[in-house]
Amino acid sequence: MALALQQLINGLTLGAVYGLIAIGYTMVYGIIGMINFAHGDIYMVSAFIAVTAFTLLAAAGITSVPLALAVVLFVSVLFTSVYGWAVERTAYRPLRGSTRLAPLISAIGMSIFLQNMVQLTQGARVKPIPPVLVGGFDIFEADGFTVHLSYSQVLIIVVTVLLMSGFTWMISRTSFGRQQRACEQDMTMTGLLGIHVDRIISLTFMLGATLAAVAGVLVTVYYGVVDFYIGFVAGIKAFTAAVLGGIGSMPGAMLGGVLIGLIEAFWAAYLSPEYKDVATFSILILVLMFRPSGLLGRPEVEKV
């Protein structure tokens, strides 16, 4: 019971992070119909920006945790969204109007490029940061097992909930959100109404990168270590989350993220921690085989 509660907390934390990254996949897919395989690496880059920023702040003698967090979030979001913009501008936009496969291959190339760039400039070794947010609450004790909720977990869940609420509001209520949805439904028509479609696509990439950046900062605070390869695994899991929830659906991405996080946590606790990735990828295969439109997605209808 206590273990289950602990894994619920851990799973929700992990799921929140996957959900944040998954939104980037799902938004980009929704608007231009491609899987941005470099998105996981955008997240990885944001984690490195966070590490650098934390290190610089520590060197500058800033000890206030909330201040440090706010500054690092701001810096990481700023730089990472520029990365998101640049990736779209250089690797995908020139290929618009070519075959569906071309941007996909370009995305894989971009992913390899980002990994290698970080490996070369930052080194291949795991980079640690001094603990930023230590401590937590012991909320429950049974059979000699204490259920622990750390401050960093609280931070992750609270920030994610706030961000997703804000995001949902923006997409459903604001003028930009409307234009974004219009592009998803009929890009040509949106252009005919006087909207600069390329700008909306750029902003979509930047927003996806923004959420990934927040995820990167949160994970850095949570685990305290990063390496150039974290984007690959986290990216594929978030992609699985997006597919599970229904690619193109934003609530689906959040739901999928939480489910993948929970499945992973419970699988690791009760079955085998070594095979938790197998569980995730089995889900990906099963969903693709039996319910390709995911839990909340619309079935793909061929336009004729």
Add this chain to the structure above:
Amino acid sequence: MMLELSGVHAHYGAISALRSIDLSVQVGEVVTLIGANGAGKSTLMMSLFGKPRASAGRIVFDGEDITGLPAHEVARRGIALVPEGRRIFPRMTVMENLQMGAVLADPLNFEADLKRMFALFPILDERRQQRAGTLSGGEQQMLAIARALMARPKLLLLDEPSLGLAPLMIRRIFQVIRELNRDHGMTVLLVEQNAHHALRVAHRGYVLQHGRIVLSGSGRELLASAEVRAAYLEGGQPAGRRAE
């Protein structure tokens, strides 16, 4: 002169879709473009927005050369299109569709323009919170027209607004076109297969065949022309339309 095309050519790959098109629309006019399926009518409309881009010739709108401008820039200069197949945003509400149409307009005009649209098409008022994809064909057509008008365009392009609609609805749509032109001075370029209705509402018309303009004249002249009658009004009329 509101719109003037001179010597416009356009291609889809190697296939020539428009050949040496000369066409003009004066301020306050309703001009119609009739022709059979595949004659290039929709291509001509879309070529104004650079889709496909004119490979030769010039398109001048309101004194400015707009040849080769991207679609959103053309729209910003005051051309609104009600496209073939309506292309309303199906997963948005009626209201959201109208807001999308008003992106280019001054937000201060929004409420007043909305009121005008609901006066023109009362059914849209009743359905304002309904998803546009659930509307009937005729209602979607009204929404598409209202969405275009929300931008307060100088030139309204209508691409086959009567396609697939019930006779009563077709009459209503043409009545609206006439009202817009007569009471609000709206300049209209209308593409139609329904030559009979189109020529009666239009001041002037052009006949397009295989991407070429083969005939032009006033609506009345074209209605009376033997060629037009043979090709688009009698023999050439698809089954089902004759009864109107």
